[in-house]
Amino acid sequence: MQRKRKIKFVYIYLVLLLMLVVGVFVYSFSTREAEPYDEVRNINNGASLNVQGGEAIDYSEGEEHSEPSLGYIFFSMNESDIFAGSLILVNHEHPFEFPVDDGLASLLTESTGTYGVLGANHYLYHAIIPTLDAMMAAYTEETSDETVVIISAFRGLEAQQAVLTARINLLGREEALRWVAEPGHSEHHTGLAIDLGIYVGYQRNFTGTGVSAWFSENAHRFGFILRYPQNSFDTTRVAYEPWHFRYIGKPHSFIVFQNELLLEDYIDYIRGYSFYSPLTFELAGAIYEIFFTDELDIRIPSGVSHEISGNNIDGFIVTLRRTAGN
Helix, strand or coil, rough: CCCHHHHHHHHHHHHHHHHHHHHHHHHHHHHCCCCCCEEEEEECCCCEEHHHHHHHCCCCCCCCCEEHHHCCCECCCCCCHCCCCCCCCCCCCCCCCCCCCEEEEEEHHHCCCCCCCCCCEEEEHHHHHHHHHHHHHHHHCCCCCCEEEEECCCHHHHHHHHHHHHHHHHHHHHHHHCCCCCCCCCCCHHCCCCEEEEECEEEEECCCCCHHHHHHHHHHHCCEEEECCCCCHHCCCCCCCCEEECCCCCCCHHHHHHEEECCCHHHHHHHHCCCCCCEEEEEEEEEEEEEEECEEEEEECCCHHHEECCCCCCEECCCCCCCCCC
């Protein structure tokens, strides 16, 4: 009898001990802090991506790596990639990093537009030439004017020095530097900038008034911005140039235009947004999520259209594009 009673007490003790262990485990699990990548909210519809944290992965240079279980594709960038892309800031403080890659193409051979190209054979990045063609075609269609031509695009160091020297001889160094950047600091090095002119049998100044005001009011529709608007000298260190337009792509051109921002302001503004808290913008049935990162290993949600551009300073601007409603 005593033996049975002793066995019964041992059994009760073991059950109580087991309940205590289970209780401690459940409590600790329910009160733990979330891991850094436990859950990412899709701000468009509240859906969650399963992105459980794990060990750091060393990815080889220049490759993309799919991790379906995490819902990400990872891109390993190089330090030099910070200095390339459609959103790089090139100005008096941040020089362009040469050499230029092989993405340049001739307007004379690659353009399908009917607009004029005045002077030398001008080059731009081939990817933006169709966009330039579309902008120039829209201008002609909407204004019935055919006098606007391209007078300048890509310039190397020597070409930029020649332009500066000519302007110094004409205006003196101090005044010349209000209009022409020092070699190495010109947007024309990027292959993303154009200067417009008026040609009516001879070249006239492009004032950005009258019918040509169309460009400052509509260039953003095609990914271009007026780079040096009025009253921007204190920031850009370049005087008002109504003829100079810079490609930064959509939706960035819309955000800059609608908020009357300079590119310097926009690059700084984006630093306030991260992967977990992006800037969102809706345009033409798409939701864009934009954020800054200074990491070289950049995570992108699987299946989401994206672009990664360096800012030419300290990191990358990532643009995700989702179809509205998804």
